[in-house]
Amino acid sequence: MRHLYLLKAMMKKNFLIIWRYPFNLTAGIISIMMIFLVIFYGAQWLGGGSPNFGNTLEGIVMGFMLWMFIIFAFSDLTWDFINEAQQGTLEQLYMSPLGFGWVSVSYILSFLVINLTLTLGLFMLMMAVTGKWLHLDFFSLIPLMLLTVWGVYGFGFAMGGLALVFKQVQAVFQIFQFVWVALVIAASALETFPWAKFLPVTWGVHLIGRVLIGGQSLYSMPWTDIAFLAAVSGTYFGLGYLIFKRLEGIARDRGLLGHY
């Protein structure tokens, strides 16, 4: 019960801050939309002549949407730690008797709601602008998106831990943006490289592709496919969380939680 009170307080705090300072968010949305349009029309222009290119364009819309969702999830916690440390509130967050782990999870959950709404909203906008409408089966799409992103949060935790200890993590951050692109694209090469399904998010993106482009429903998929996704994501989350705990311990030894 107390965990819920904390979650509620965290959600309220984050919503209030975003609501009062929507500028960053708006700027982010506009720049993301512009990148998307450049990529989409660039690809259309380049591949314009080839037959069967329609599928690839749909893949771009879907891939971009998922990449955006993944990046949000991956970077949430790191930005949070950096911001809170700069504001001088991180140590206070640390002092919750419900544990810093739960505090961080509450933070993630409150932003998950925002990320999901935003991603799906932008997804609709992208489809409307480009005229490429995919199979919008939300009851299949949303659970799969959540299961996929669960593993990403493992990386988010590990990254957040790095930020606590090393502070300057922008370089790693930028590398990862491309890693995620590669992993999303890898989903279309699963036939050639079957082992790629063990990579984070790749199998999830594949399943989402079966829904959005193939028109399949979650409930008609073999349960083993979904269980495999859960297992992969769960493993990455677990590993990432362990790394985070370890790095948090180092930060506590060296007295790094306070400064930025």
Added chain:
Amino acid sequence: MAEPVLVVKNLTKIYRSRRGDIVAVDNVSFRVYKNEVVGLLGPNGAGKTTIIKSICTILRPTAGEIWVDGADAIRNPRAALEKVAAVLEGNRNVYWRLTVKDNLEFFAGLQGQSLRSVRSYIDELIEMFNLKEKVHEQARALSRGMQQKLAVACALVKRTPILLLDEPTLGLDVETSYELRWILKRMAERGERTILLSSHDMNVVQDICERVIIINHGRIVVDDKIENLKRLFTASAYRFEIEGHFNQTQEQKLKEQFDLIKISRDSSRTVIEAELLDGQKVYEIIDVLKENGCRLESVGKQYPDLEEIFLRIVKGEKR
């Protein structure tokens, strides 16, 4: 005396770095009893913040034990955090983009309390800290003093029996400092909380603490009631006023013969302040003055304030 609610035993903290190890806290032990207000005093870098952060679990000690109200702060930090809240030095401690009320509600929630259960206490705190007119103001728009009051209120809203305050009055104007002291004092008198606070401001410590722990270079130098300290130092501090001035050699000789002596002068007089643990020495000084043909105007006891006591202890330490 009452039971101890905070026990620190052989606490040691060593920061390891490439340039060598820094022993920030060196085998420190002390206790704080229920409803006490204890001051932690020490010069810059003495280790005050390190001790406070170790107690509230954001820093892991190298060795030692810490018990807060029966909870083991090292092996079970979460249990300890049910018992202790802290306002840390230099930090803002509160969210600048949230209003006074939103901040108080958030920190109550962070402690796992339902809004319903704290609502009336939040109103009480707003009243107590005189923040009523600013309830819906964002923290960044408040004055420095108000922000600090809010930070203390946000620690109180957690309703822990122990409160740690690291430099709570730093950078506050006199008026706000008094107001904050008054609130803390009243709270301690009502038996609501046990407080450990660090400060550079002797007036603050003298005003609200019954006991001080003075640390220097990571070690406890003194742990005693303020009144005892004053008595001790009053018993041994003397002041001689002399007509005219000493010459260089006379002054030098006096300083060599007696430790802990301070000589100052104005236009027509010389004042000697001396720490004479042995009462016999009073006569020795008078003899020296007589030999030098000085005219003694007055001899008396000194009544030092905490600041002087502190300076003497810390300086004496260094020798």
